[in-house]
Amino acid sequence: MPALIDLMQAGRRVERHYPWPRAIVDGEVWRSAASACANGGMSLLGLWGEPSRVHMAILDDRTSDIGVISLDCPDRRYPSVAAYHRPALRLERTIHDLFGLEAVGTPDSRRWLDHGRWQTRFPLGERLNASPDASPYPFLPAEGDGLHQVAVGPVHAGIIEPGHFRFTASGETVVRLEERLGYTHKGVEALMAASTIEQAARLAGRVCGDSTVAYALAFSQAVEAALQITAPRRALWLRALMAELERLANHLGDIGAICNDASFALMHAHCGVLRERVLRAAEAAFGHRLMRDVVVPGGLARDIASDGPATIRAALGEIRRHFPALVDLYDNTASLQDRTVGSGSLNPALARQFAAGGYVGRASGRNHDARRAPGYHPYDVLRFDIPVLNEGDVNARVWIRIREVEQSLSLVDQIIAGLEAGPISVPLQNGSAPSEGMAIVEGFRGDILAWLRLSGDRIERCHLRDPSWFQWPLLEAAIEGNIVADFPLCNKSFNCSYSGQDL
């Protein structure tokens, strides 16, 4: 089996791509990389396009090496990765919708983001005019006696984002679930092209509202990598502080919301109070509840308020006092455990194949956290554990969140204790030659990948890959064999992003 380094050496190394190497390869190496991902040993981190080029980011599981291989496709065709490695399928369909590049040998050539309502086809590629196409989307068939379909969404009864779920059920048992997403496509990648770094940073912070810190962090790290600068130490530590606060708030909200979907509103109410404490502390410390637009390339837009550390400590002290009682309540309520234990089981082999990040992967035995590998400062000097479970059910995903809340509480303490005075940003020196940067950052859902090419002070091309790309397909697998009525619970335990993956 080839190692990543062999694949990279088979191609032509690209200059000025940081911090990991990028190589331009031929179709043969491209195909062997795809089959290496499929055979295990390598994980697909991302797959994205340019008008006549495709890129694939790969993690070598044995050596933790990361690399990007690129394939020029002047005839607008490239060998399909999904033909070997299914996790690439939706990414390939997206590349086709946005750039018009055709994946040769793809098992599924339906559109993904383009629902036939755009005025333009291939908006980032050759831009053909198109009239809206009202032909219905062909869902995958399921055949058998007594099967019936249930269509849910894209408009839901609650205040959640739009997505369509097509269930084929035999009575109450789900035989097949197919997702159709893309309803919140905003054209972020098109908007970023040719915008300034400041504009693009604001856009990156708006890709996914609940992960705004993580996205801004990923984007900023990628810009800093491309420009070969490092943000000051204080900025790096405050970024980590914000990232942990964001993780805390989201995990607390999720734990409550999962219980609420089992109609146990008590946990929801109490977790909501704790989440609100975190958000208010964030507002007092950084001037915004979700801490949007604080992380910028080069450092921070503003420093923490002078009483910020004390406010955060007080809020976290309250969480420390109340959270254990809530964990006991969760663990000791038999009716609730009856719902979460054993439902929506995700096979560890699938989690590994899809390189699922975050609590989805870690609840199914995939020990991966971008804070540790590839890792970034200050996590290399902080003490924290990465909880991993093997059960893969809703209960396991709740427990991963509970353990991560405890880890984040400890991390916030360490960060506040380790804060040093100093500058919070460095000016961006615009390099003359185009350069490329990449970053992988752990958001609360999992690893967010950012890749960009700078040309002067402008973004030439930027791609942001949400962790949900590799988690949504797993939800389809996890619900199989469960009952229709358990879907909301399983869905909430995955809590994938619509906005982040629709871009």
Place this chain on the structure above:
Amino acid sequence: MVVISDMLVQLGQMTLVLLLAPLLTGVVRKIKARLLRRKGPSVFQPYRDLLRLLRKEVVLAENASWLFRVTPYVTFAAIWVAAALVPTFATGLQFSWSADLIAIVALLGSARFFLALAGMDVGTSFGGIGSSREVMIAALAEPAMMLMVFCVALIAGSTQLSTVATFMASSQVGLRVSLGMAMIALIMVALAENARIPVDNPATHLELTMVHEAMILEYSGRHLAMIEFGAFLKLLLYISLIICVFFPWQITIVGAAPLSYVVSVGAYLFKLALAGFLLALFETATAKMRVFRVPEFLGAALMLGLLGTLLRFVSESF
């Protein structure tokens, strides 16, 4: 004279349940909200909801049949008549002599039959899911209810609720095991029939988990108002039934002095409020069960009803 007083009691009670039903639901919602550290809407919010729905226009699916349109009125009427048969504060209801506990079960059964048909009428998948789940629950709840009726009837010697209440209020009954079993069975059936947690969640927005709500998802305007009102009434009916069969203390027996009516109305209101509080407490402390656990839950109710009846056969003293 007796006929007139019975008529008056009957009329008074029918009006009372109609006026009280939304308040009971409002109180339960308020208590639940307070238990969750929320303020919650006013206890009078259900009245406002009904008025708002009555003023709104009805949006009908194009393929809705006459069945879809008459069902709200049929179910409301059936539930109201059933509620009129349950003595709340006084026995000796005029209707009591023409219909008994079994008739109540039959009336509620027909209301549900129409609702389940209407749920499937428009042909949406949620309506179908809701109807199939509702009928599955009903098929298990009704036998349990009937066994509870037999058990009580064996002890009280009648299925007429006025007679049952009079008997239960007397000193002839002490603590009986079979009655306790019947009471637990009835409470379990009542939770299932009223779409409460742990069988169904009346406050959910998740279409896929709904039972009762999924069935009525296509209803709007005055149709929805009638169905909601019917659901309020049904909750009051079941709580009144539990009160009248198992806790009939202070209920006015036919021919008592007028003052005793005041006392018994007060006692009834107190018992309602207490039941509402216990319901809210129970709903807050438990999660909803899986759909396929419901048969086990109702199976337990059935067994309790059966055991109660059998024990009564074995020995008079149970």
